[in-house]
Amino acid sequence: MPEQLLQQPNPPPEPSQLPLSLSELAVKIDYKGQNVLSASELHGMQLYRRAACFLAASMLYLRDNNILERPLQEQDIKPRVLGHWGTDPGLKNDINALFVTGPGHGAPGVLACLWLEGSLAHFYPQYSLDKKGLHNVCAGFSQPSGLPSHVNAETPGSIHEAQRLGGELGYALSVSFGAIMDNPDLIVTVVIGDGEAETGPTATAWHGYKFIDPAESGAIIPIIHCNGFKISNRTLYGCMDNLELVALFSGYGYKVRFVEDLDHIDHDMAASLQWALSEIRAIQKAARSGKPIIKPRWPLIILRTPKGFSGPKEAHGEYIEGSYLSHGVPLSSVTSDKSEFEILATWLQSYEPKDLFDSKGSPNKDISIIIPTNEEKRMGLRKECYANYQPLDVPDWKPYTVKKGTQDSCMGRIGEYLRNVIQANPKTFRIWCPDELVSNKLGATLRDFGRNLQWDVMSRGSPAGRVIEMLSEHTCQGMLQGYTLTGRTGVFPSYESFMGIIHTMVVQYSKFMKMSLEVPWRQAVPSINYIETSTWTRQEHNGFSHQNPSFIGAILNLKSSIARVYLPPDSNCFLSTIAHCLRAKNYVNLMVGSKAPTPVWLSPEEADQHCIAGASVWKFASVDGGVDPDVVIVGIGVEMTMEVLWAASILRERCPQLRVRVVNVTDLMILAPHALHPHGLSLEAYESLFTKDKNIHFNYHGYPIELKGLLFGRPNLHRVSMEGYNEEGTTTTPFDMMLCNRTSRFHVAVAAVQGGAKVNPKVSVIEHELVASLLHEAEKYRQFAFKHGEDVPGTYDVPKFA
CATH class of the missing domain: 3.40.50.970 (Thiamin diphosphate (ThDP)-binding fold, Pyr/PP domains)
Incomplete structure (x- = not known):
């Protein structure tokens, strides 16, 4: 080791001063003295883990020579080395099980296991269990047309977009709880990174078991992968000692078991998983026999391994394994730095790939002993993940x-x-x-x-x-x-x-x-x-x-x-x-x-036809059934429609010479051009509904800018006006909210008069007087609300149409 190491690996947390009696809440298993795994199973597990780690590293770096049949050469390295190593190494019972991973950057570890068990080849023949298939997996990883750098819908067995793609992180746990509900025989093993565990979604989801009935639902086995670091900093869980973590999760309702014996990691984990399944079966058996355990403590495993476990130990005077430097690509300059290239070659050879693959590039036959012979039990081939649609019995409405x-x-x-x-x-x-x-x-x-x-x-x-x-x-x-x-x-x-x-x-x-x-x-x-x-x-x-x-x-x-x-x-x-x-x-x-x-405007039959169409002319509120209008006023939303219909009623009385067509839109997507949305109206249908050349005023429930985006591309948009929510409001009366945002019946009527006056001379001569009157009445309504703390009586009555 160099004399000056600039980055220290994660040391074990200092012991807390919590009462020692808390240690009794943590489960201790003498796995070394148990026959959890036979000698052949243990050997197979060890080979499997080595193969998975090797393949994960190979995906990051190699575009050729993927099982190191010859010494590593510079031309074997990808021109763009992409991906994340740090969480990959964290990733045998006849059970129905799904695997959910929270650390999305651990995709190489997941994909390696999917290739080894044959699930990738099942769905993607190009990833066959031989040299060619392995080459395609590794060379194509995180490259155009290859496998993605994170777990997503293209990944067999996945039900979770496990990645912070500019969005929320931390809901692998809650997704897992949702998956087991009403699935009594299903077990979901969910790995949660200790960085992910710092998020709000994960913090609240620990309470999920409070909503799981063991009689009707399955169970999850949460595994917290506590490797101490996230992208460039320590994790909070990594700074907590075992007693602190036991205290935390005991309060959540879990029984905790630590896996941290790196020298016997496979046996340790196998025994811990067997313990977890036994605990789950005992809780479920009690509930399903009519004698449920009150507040059962469900199993939880905390896996402590160094960040980037089994990867390169150090480079350039800094620790890699056990530090945040192993989070992404631990050796980022292998094509330009000879020392890094040599470290990479040593790292890959440390897995002894000659023992992992045969001459055809297929996995060693000893690995198959831990892969379920029943293909439907394999983690990438569970039907719940991709072929489990259960249609509802939807009652007649x-x-x-x-x-x-x-x-x-x-x-x-x-x-x-x-x-x-x-x-x-x-x-x-x-x-x-x-x-x-x-x-x-x-x-x-x-x-x-x-x-x-x-x-x-x-x-x-x-x-x-x-x-x-x-x-x-x-x-x-x-x-x-x-x-x-x-x-x-x-x-x-x-x-x-x-x-x-x-x-x-x-x-x-x-x-x-x-x-x-x-x-x-x-x-x-x-x-x-x-x-x-x-x-x-x-x-x-x-x-x-x-x-x-x-x-x-x-x-x-x-x-x-x-x-x-x-x-x-x-x-x-x-x-x-x-x-x-x-x-x-x-x-x-x-x-x-x-x-x-609010008013019910349509009969059941009318409502059904209206919803099928997505929008329609409401003839009962339109002048002459909407034929040859001067202006079109459109309601989108319950209260917005109420105000449009009231405006139409007011205009019938105060401006009978104005020909108004009333339209309601219930499917917002019909406004978009058909080329942009499947529900969008064709130009002919759009003009039939809204006319070719008359002014249109939209009274919309949401932000007006949303309508502008939907309507963009429609012809003659200069004839369109709209109002909606404009970030105006306070604790006030409902109708005052309409006035604040210019969506009231009076504002709709004003827009209709102004639009109609452009084509109807009879309206044009009274436009100014009528608009002033309508706005004056709107102000009177506001003053009434401020004075009396309620809206004018009759405001919410159903408007009358002659």
């Missing part, structure tokens, strides 16, 4: 509809319908919500089964509940993803303003889905469904902080083949929409609706 002309709460109506969905699908449907179902008027979903809560202390939780309420949007989203990607259907209702919390998680999920649709062997999955309510238009007491419809824009930015945004104008339309979304596959569906009672 029409029995839940209400009479046209009455007032009704969209969310109240949807709650009753979803209650029936739960009854019809007791094992394939769940709801996740951040503790807001009752507030959002969806309480009917709790009537028969209640909330799911296993640690039920002085609450009304039910082990059989189908609703999971937890004040962590991250955990709700992760569980919903795991449930959806393993073939079952869920719904995530929430306050509109809180949905932005999961924005980046949804973006990453959509990327996974986008790639899934391009992978021929992945079959369909249910759509992932969101319901936004408690919207900015009806925030009577929460104020400006709760006024944020930006999640609509987040969905609009997703790949058009995946994204769907619906703004049903009433209860009947919302029923038709949600029934459609529950049947749909492979989409990200966002539905926006009101929890307050």
Whole structure:
């Protein structure tokens, strides 16, 4: 070793001063004295691990000579060395098991195992178990048209976009909990990096077992890979000693076992996994025999290895193994630095590849002893990952509809319908919500089964509940993803303003889905469904902080083949929409609706036709049924539509010479050109609905800039005006919110008069007088609200049309 080493490896944490009795909570296993692995199994495991580590390193560096049949040469090295080494080395029972990895940069370690077990070759013949296949794996890794540098939908066995792709990190744990729900025979082994463990999504997801009923669901085996470093700094867990970690996870409800004997790592891990399975089986057996253990302690394994374990020890006077320098490419200048090249050659030879592969480049036959002979048991071939779609029994929505002309709460109506969905699908449907179902008027979903809560202390939780309420949007989203990607259907209702919390998680999920649709062997999955309510238009007491419809824009930015945004104008339309979304596959569906009672404009039959079309002319509110209009006014959203219809009613009385066409849009995507979105209207259909040359005014629930993006590319956009949420608001009355954002009936009427005056001389001569009158009345409404603390009586009545 050089005399001056600039980077010290991670030393063991100093012992804490916690009570020594806590050590009793950690599980100790005398694995050396047990026959957990036979001699041949242990040998096979050791060869397997060496082969996986060798292949992971080979993927980073080599484009040729992949099993070192000859001495390493410079031309064997890739021109661009990409990837991450540090977490790769952290990665035998007849069980149904999935493997989820949180450290996405550990893709080489995962891909190496998939190649060794034959799963890569199963889906990709070019990665056969021979020299040619191995060459294709290593040379193509992280290169154009090759395997990606992170675990994604192209990776067999994956249900998690394990990478911080400009988005959220840390939801491997919650995804795993979602996958085991209603899968009683499934075990998910999830590896969580100690860097990932610092994130909010991981921190809250540890509570996931509080929602797992051992009688009806499977189990996870969390393995925290505590290697002490992240990209360029120590990890928090790496600074904690064993007693501190035991105290932490005992409080979460786990029983902890450490794997840290580097000299016997394979036997140690095998014994620990066997212990974990035994603990799980005991908990499940008790629950399934009718004698559940109250607050069971579930197994958790903490794996302590040096960062970059088995990699190069040092270079240029600095430690590599056991330091953050091994996180990415530990030797980044092998083609230009002779000393690094020699270190690389020594490193690769340390795995003794001649013992790992035969003359054909196939894995040593002794490795196969630990690979399941039943291919469906292999981690890359589990059907739950790619072919497990379980369609819902979607009840008929029409029995839940209400009479046209009455007032009704969209969310109240949807709650009753979803209650029936739960009854019809007791094992394939769940709801996740951040503790807001009752507030959002969806309480009917709790009537028969209640909330799911296993640690039920002085609450009304039910082990059989189908609703999971937890004040962590991250955990709700992760569980919903795991449930959806393993073939079952869920719904995530929430306050509109809180949905932005999961924005980046949804973006990453959509990327996974986008790639899934391009992978021929992945079959369909249910759509992932969101319901936004408690919207900015009806925030009577929460104020400006709760006024944020930006999640609509987040969905609009997703790949058009995946994204769907619906703004049903009433209860009947919302029923038709949600029934459609529950049947749909492979989409990200966002539905926006009101929890307050609002008018029901359409009969069930009319609502169905309207939702199928995505938009339509509302003849009952239009002059002469909308024929030959002077102006088109468009409502998008429950309250926005209410204001448009009130504007049409006001104009019939005060400006009967103005010919108004009223249009409602429920499928937001129809506004985009058809070339940009599958639901987009053709030019002919667009002009039929909105006319070729008349002015159009949109009254939109979200940010106006979103409409501008959708409409871009349509002809004659100079005739379009629009209003929506403009970041104006406070704790005020609902109608004052309309006035603040210029979306009130009076502002819509003004826009209609100004647009119609351009083509109708009879309107032009009274334009100024009428506009002044309308704006004056708007100010009177505002003054009334400020004086009385409520809106003018009759504001929310159903407008009359002669």
